[in-house]
Amino acid sequence: MSSVNLLTLPATEVASQIARGAVSAEDYVRACLSRIEEVEPEVGAFAHISPDYAIDQARNLDRHRLEGKPLGPLHGIPVAIKDIIDTEDFPTEFGSPLFAGRRADRDAAIITRLRAAGAVIIGKTVTTEFAYFYPGKTRNPHDVERTPGGSSSGTAAAVAAGMVPLAIGTQTNGSIIRPASYCGVYAAKPSKGLVPRTGILPLSETLDVAGPFARSLPDLALLLQAISGYDEDDPETRPGMVPDFPAITVENFPVEPRFAFVRTPVWDKAEPEAQRAFEKLAESLGENCVRIDLPEIYADAWDIHRTIMYAEMAYNLGGFVDRGGEAVSEVLRNLIAEGRTITAVAYQKAREEARELARSLVGYFDHCNAIITPAAPGVAPKGHSTTGSPIFSTLWTLSGLPTLSLPLLTGEDEMPLGVQLVGGPRDDARLLRNANWLVNKLNPPKTRRKRA
Known part of the structure; x- marks a missing residue:
């Protein structure tokens, strides 16, 4: 099979082919490296990559198979890692010159799990500065004049450009869902506590999550399975069995799912073309979809999120900013300054209000299996000084609910427009199954990629 044809296969299929020889x-790794060599100069998805090391990992995995040893579910599959996640064998620099050349003493918990599953850690992808708003070098593979989103910029772009089949990003506001929408790939922001954050740069302990990117829903489920589960060093995780995400994703439904098309209090921030696309999507689902406008009590969510995130980021990153001076972007310095003005009373009040909003959202899932809402205000904006707005992720990040970005729609210039699907509390498995039904129902054509 040619390297070009190999790259078009889902990771699940390639893993099966590798397992049977x-x-x-x-x-497969060489095919990915060839693609990276072709498009990386224009896309700029990687902060660090070592072809020789990637090939060495692959050769070791091939020997492992030939010796008849047990194979993990990701055996031989390259995975790219956002550059705020610690890896022993690559620098982890947080998108900042302050940490140029930094190397961690040990792998993050999810990296340990990826290695155990047989994955090839192919490199580190570009993040915005300290995973906030100041953009890096990455461009959108569909149109290099547009942003790929952030802060998981390189993660989304690497998958969208066909450089790797799978990648890992993080989200504190919209940093998984938004770039996935802009770049036209699948991504999951898991329920809080499903994926351990040990060894990942902390921005906001209340809000931070890590999650997978892929080019298909089964691939997404495969990667989520590999990185999920209890870790004693992350108190948000819980002991217990991880659901079989790949199997549940493709299960048949006893009855067709019901969706709620939800317009939040920031619906007017969606671009007109995006509003029309979502109205049409809801209409196409007929009796499988009800329409809900969230009441104005949810309008406070954006201020609540800001209070929590800014206070916790000021605590976690303030020392770096103080030492960095002008080497730190003005946008991050301003955030830290604002975060330091937040009182303990205001912070604790915001956390309690966040819990109340999360509890109140649970009732909506008595009437639907999942919520449909925009992943972003529209398609990726033009220009390289912005990563776009996370406004359509804020409420769901604050509530800790699991969300997916599904590349089901297109907008201006045939650019991707992601559908955000939201599930009930810790109901990631059923959310994947609902998403699979929706993808098959709509059966969208492949999004056209403008080759970089």
């Missing part, structure tokens, strides 16, 4: 891990 039809394809070697080395051949």
Whole structure:
């Protein structure tokens, strides 16, 4: 099989072929490296990559298979890692010159799990500065004049450009869902506590999550399975069995799911073309979709989120900013300054209000299986000084509910427009199954990629 054809296959299929010896891990890694060499100069998805090291990992995995040893579910599959996640074998620099050349003493918990699953850690992807708003070098593979989103900029772009089949990002506001929408790939912001954050740069302990990116829903489920589960060093995780996400994703439904098309208090921030696309989507689902406008009590969510995030980021990043001076962007310095003005009373009040809003959202899932809402205000904005607005992710991040970005729609210039699907509390497995039904129902054509 040619390297070009190999790159078009889902990761689930390639993993199966590697396991039975039809394809070697080395051949697949070399195909990915060839694609990276082709498009990386224009897309700029990677902060660090080592072709020789990637090939060495693949060769070791091929020997492992030939020796008849047990294979993990990701055996031989390259995974790219956002550059705020610690890796022993690559620098982790947080998108900042302050940490140039920094190397962690040990892998993050999810990296340990990826290695155990047989993944090839192919490199570190570009993040915005300290995973906030100041953009890095990455461009959108569909149109390099547009942003890929942030802060998981390189993560989304690497998957969208066909450089890697799978990648890991993080979200504190909209940093998984928004870039996935802009770049036209699948992504999951898991329920808080499903994926351990040990070894990941903390921005906001209340809000931070890590999650997978992929080019298909089964691939997304495969990667989520590999990184989920209890970790004693992350108190948000819980002991217990992780659901079989890949199997549940493709289960047949006893009855068709019901969706709620939800317009939040920031619906007017969606671009007109995006509003029309979502209205049409809801209409196409007929009796499988009800329409809900959230009441104005939810309008406070954006201020609540800001209070929590700014206070916790000031605590976690303030020392770096103080030492960095002018080497730190003005946008981050301003955030830290504002965060330091937030009183303990205001912070604690915001956290309690966040819990109340999360509890009140649970009732909506008595009437639907999942919520449909925009992943972003519209398609990726033109220009490289912005990563776009996370406004359509804020409420769901604050509530800790699981969300997916599904590349089901297109907008201006055939650019991707993601559908955000929101599930009930810790109901990630059913959310994946609902998403699979929706994808098959709509059966969208493949989004056209403008080759970088």
